[in-house]
Amino acid sequence: MKYISTRGAAPDLNFEDAMLTGLARDGGLYVPAEVPRMGFDEIAALAGLSYEETAFRVMRPFIGDTFSDAEFRAIIGRAYAGFGHAARAPLVQLAPGHFLLELFHGPTLAFKDFAMQLIGQMFQAALARRGDRVTIVGATSGDTGSAAIEAFRGLSNVDVFILFPHGRVSEVQRRQMTTPAEPNVHALAVDGDFDDCQAALKDMFNDFAFRDGVKLAGVNSINWARVLAQVVYYFSSAVSLGAPHRPVSFTVPTGNFGDIFAGYIARRMGLPIDRLVVATNQNDILHRCLSGQGYHKGTVHPSISPSMDIQVSSNFERVLFDAYGRDGAVVAQLMGELKDGGFDVSQGAMGFLQDQFASGRASEEETLATIAGTLAASGELLCPHSAVGVKVAEEHRDPAVPMITLATAHPAKFPAAVEQASAVHPPLPPRMADLYDRPERVHRIGNDLGAMKDFIRGHIAT
Ligand SMILES: Cc1ncc(COP(=O)(O)O)c(C=O)c1O
Numbered sequence: 327m328k329y330i331s332t333r334g335a336a337p338d339l340n341f342e343d344a345m346l347t348g349l350a351r352d353g354g355l356y357v358p359a360e361v362p363r364m365g366f367d368e369i370a371a372l373a374g375l376s377y378e379e380t381a382f383r384v385m386r387p388f389i390g391d392t393f394s395d396a397e398f399r400a401i402i403g404r405a406y407a408g409f410g411h412a413a414r415a416p417l418v419q420l421a422p423g424h425f426l427l428e429l430f431h432g433p434t435l436a437f438k439d440f441a442m443q444l445i446g447q448m449f450q451a452a453l454a455r456r457g458d459r460v461t462i463v464g465a466t467s468g469d470t471g472s473a474a475i476e477a478f479r480g481l482s483n484v485d486v487f488i489l490f491p492h493g494r495v496s497e498v499q500r501r502q503m504t505t506p507a508e509p510n511v512h513a514l515a516v517d518g519d520f521d522d523c524q525a526a527l528k529d530m531f532n533d534f535a536f537r538d539g540v541k542l543a544g545v546n547s548i549n550w551a552r553v554l555a556q557v558v559y560y561f562s563s564a565v566s567l568g569a570p571h572r573p574v575s576f577t578v579p580t581g582n583f584g585d586i587f588a589g590y591i592a593r594r595m596g597l598p599i600d601r602l603v604v605a606t607n608q609n610d611i612l613h614r615c616l617s618g619q620g621y622h623k624g625t626v627h628p629s630i631s632p633s634m635d636i637q638v639s640s641n642f643e644r645v646l647f648d649a650y651g652r653d654g655a656v657v658a659q660l661m662g663e664l665k666d667g668g669f670d671v672s673q674g675a676m677g678f679l680q681d682q683f684a685s686g687r688a689s690e691e692e693t694l695a696t697i698a699g700t701l702a703a704s705g706e707l708l709c710p711h712s713a714v715g716v717k718v719a720e721e722h723r724d725p726a727v728p729m730i731t732l733a734t735a736h737p738a739k740f741p742a743a744v745e746q747a748s749a750v751h752p753p754l755p756p757r758m759a760d761l762y763d764r765p766e767r768v769h770r771i772g773n774d775l776g777a778m779k780d781f782i783r784g785h786i787a788t
Pocket residue numbers: 436437468469470547579580581582583584585586633634711712734735
C-alpha cells in the first residue's frame with residue numbers, strides 16, 4: 327500500500343512512514359494511492375463481529391507490512407479496552423428510521439478517542455521498533471487535544487504540545503488538556519482561533535530545519551492513520567442496520583472534514599452509503615461551498631459547538647484532490663489561493679462534490695431547540711455538535727433509508743450549552759468527577775510562530 331501527497335510533489339511513503347510523517351513535505355496530505363475495496367460478502371461477514379474484529383478487517387488492507395496480523399490485533403485490543411461501552415460505538419434509535427451513533431464512550435468523551443487511542447498504540451510500537459522518539463504538535467478546538475494528551479501522556483518516546491485557542495474551548499475540554507501532570511505533555515493557550523493554531527502547525531511542518539530538528543510528528547487528521555481509524559465505525563454501524571443488503575445514510579457534524587472524509591472512504595471501499603450529509607454550525611463555509619458559492623474564508627464566530635468553529639477545513643483538500651482528478655498541481659494552486667482568502671470551484675469539481683455530499687447548517691437557536699426537542703422526544707441528551715447533526719439529518723432523511731447521525735461528543739463536555747437548552751446539567755462520568763479540583767498547568771502564548779517554536783525547542787526531552 328502506497329501513500330501519495332495531494333500536492334503531487336512529495337515522496338510516496340508506506341503506511342508507517344506516512345503515519346509518522348504527518349504532513350507531506352510539499353505541504354499536502356497523504357492519501358492511499360488506491361483505496362482497497364471490500365466485496366459484498368466481506369462486508370456481510372462483518373455482521374455480529376466485535377468492534378475490534380471489524381476494525382482489524384476494515385483497516386488491515388491499508389497498513390501493508392507495518393504490523394503483523396497478531397501485532398495489529400493486539401494493538402487494536404489495547405486501544406479500545408478502556409472504552410466505557412462494550413459495543414464501543416453503540417447505536418440508539420431517536421425516531422423511526424433515525425439512529426444516533428454514540429462515539430463518546432472513550433476516555434475523553436469524544437469521537438477523537440477512536441483514532442487517538444489506536445494511534446497512541448501504533449506510534450509506541452513503531453517508535454520502539456525504530457528506537458526513535460518524536461515531538462508531536464497538535465492544533466485543537468478542544469477535542470483532538472484532550473484525546474491526544476490522554477493517549478500519549480507519560481510515554482517515554484514522545485513529547486506532546488497542544489495549541490488551543492485561548493477562551494474558545496469549553497471548561498471541561500480545557501481542564502482535560504491542562505490537568506494531566508505528566509511532564510511530556512504541554513497545553514499552550516494561543517491568542518487566536520483554531521485556524522490560527524492549525525496554520526501555525528502547518529507552518530512548523532513546512533519549516534524543514536525545525537521539523538527535522540525536533541522530529542516533528544502530527545496527530546491531527548493531517549495524519550492519514552486518524553482518518554483510517556474513523557472509517558471503521560461507518561462499517562460497524564451500517565452493518566448492524568442491514569448493510570450491505572440495504573443502503574444507509576450518514577449525517578456528520580463537520581469542522582475539519584476528517585470524520586466525513588472517513589465516511590467518503592468507507593463508501594469508496596464499497597459500503598453502500600446513500601447520502602453523506604455535511605452538517606455545519608453557523609461557521610458554514612463548507613455548506614456554502616457545497617451549495618455552489620466557492621470556498622471563501624470569512625470571520626469565525628464563536629458558537630455553542632466550539633469544536634466546529636473552523637474555516638480552513640484541512641481534509642477538504644483530500645476530497646478536492648479527487649474532485650480535480652488527482653491533479654496535485656491544481657490542488658497546490660487552490661491551497662495557495664486559500665491563503666489569500668479563497669477560491670472558486672470549477673463546474674466539474676463541483677459536480678463531483680455535490681454527487682458525493684449533501685449539506686446543511688444549524689443556527690445557534692436551532693441547535694438549542696434540537697437539544698431540547700430530542701430530549702423530549704427520545705430521552706437522548708445531545709451535545710451541541712451532535713445536535714447540529716441531528717437537525718441537519720432531519721432535513722435530509724429519506725423514509726426508505728435509515729439515517730445514522732454521528733454523536734461526536736458527550737453532553738458533559740459542554741454543560742453550559744446543554745443546560746441552557748434543556749435545563750439538565752449533564753454530569754461527568756465518575757472517573758472524571760474531580761476534574762474541577764485538579765490543578766491546571768497551561769502556557770499562554772501569542773499567535774507568534776517564533777515564540778511557539780522556541781517554547782517547543784526549550785521543552786523537549788533530549
Ligand atoms: C465534538 C466534535 N464534533 C465534530 C467535530 C468535527 O469533526 P471533523 O473536524 O472531523 O469534521 C469535531 C472536531 O473536529 C468535534 O470535536
